[in-house]
Amino acid sequence: MTQATRRALLSGAAGLLAAPAALRAQEPNYPSRPVTVVVPWAAGGSTDAFARVLAGRLSTDLGQGFVIDNRTGANGTIGLTSAARARPDGHTVIVLPNSTYAVAPHLYPLGFEVGKAFAGVGLLVSMPMFMLVGRASPAKTLADYVAMAKQPGAKLTYANSGIGATSHLATEMLLQAAGIEVADVGYRGGGPAIQGVVAGETGMLFMPAAAVMGLMASGDLRALAVASPRRSPLAPEVPTFAEQGYPAVEIIEHIAMLAPAGTPRPILETLNAACRAALTAPDMKPALDRQVVTPEARPLAEWPAYLAAESRRMAEIVHVRNIRIQ
CATH class of the missing domain: 3.40.190.150 (Bordetella uptake gene, domain 1)
Structure with missing residues (x-):
């Protein structure tokens, strides 16, 4: 030295x-x-x-x-x-x-x-904020989900953990950017909203990473996109919304x-x-x-x-x- x-x-x-x-x-x-x-x-x-x-x-x-x-x-x-x-x-x-x-x-x-x-x-x-679907969802990509929502007679739902939560605004950003409508199912907080998607009661939700990393690892939840400017090192395999054609969907x-x-x-x-x-x-x-x-x-x-x-x-x-x- x-x-x-x-x-x-x-x-x-x-x-x-x-x-x-x-x-x-x-x-x-x-x-x-x-x-x-x-x-x-x-x-x-x-x-x-x-x-x-x-x-x-x-x-x-x-x-x-x-x-x-x-x-x-x-x-x-x-x-x-x-x-x-x-x-x-x-x-x-x-x-x-x-x-x-x-x-x-x-x-x-x-x-x-x-x-x-x-x-x-x-x-x-x-x-980071992830868009997630349950294990049984047929949507494997964001494009799949948007296509499902645009099908005639589609009746998709999303879990809303609270009006005005960042996860709620992220969902509204997606609906606006993709030109789709998905029915809001209200829950009393993030935990019940997550369980609603895991159980198949509702089809999709946005949620900050801290609440869902374990369920992503187990496969109970599947991330279709991350609402950050760049991919998250927590889940580098998950593409951003911008990569998939929706740059307006960005919230952290x-x-x-x-x-x-x-x-x-x-x-x-x-x-x-x-x-x-x-x-x-x-x-x-x-x-x-x-x-x-x-x-x-x-x-x-x-x-x-x-x-x-x-x-x-x-x-x-x-x-x-x-x-x-x-």
Whole structure:
């Protein structure tokens, strides 16, 4: 080992050991007490599971507990509203999916704009969205499915895990792009919707990877396409919609962290740096892999433009497809 290499290794090791102290140094008095992490979805779901992994790491790195507070209902808007009213001192944050921060505001009368009521800590992770059919489905490809839907008298159905879910919007994107109509069968959440397709009660659904990888591996569900710009390394054999002639069908499940508007910039920077350090730490990779998420860990400055673009795109789908809370 050369002297230069030895110095580089020692420097890197020192940086890792010093990381928690360096993060706290950005705002030395923060956090001064436990931080409430509002999760506007039920315990046990993919957002909650990821939030718990991240909260555990932040508790260690920042020296105070990050405590999960599940506040569910109305596509996450109950928890969203609660977090918006919290004191903007960095001791309340919210971890939530894009169905809550970019879709729900176009379906529910919140009384505030997300971009004004919150400051973005940043986009944290993403996961791909698959279009799936059951084992017994005659559709082996997306082209097969579209052809079936266009047959005279076709009575195909899809499982809807919730109005305004990203999986619901992905389905509406496909119906719009392919010029087909498929009947909506409502379910109370992702788990029942998945089981409905596995059991043959309904014929198709879209679902984020975390919920379906095991069933894809067993063959109980078959993926016809992935709604990402590129094939997913989780299932590289599954083509994108763009590859199959439907480039407009593109949607990714994102999870972000927000803080109430007015939270001091140094605290936002501390949280952003801590999240980025946690999500890129080599020893966190196994836990993140189990959650089937891909770290995004984007800089603080990127949030406003991302939120505006994502919200605008979701609003267009809601409008064009006339999606309403019933």
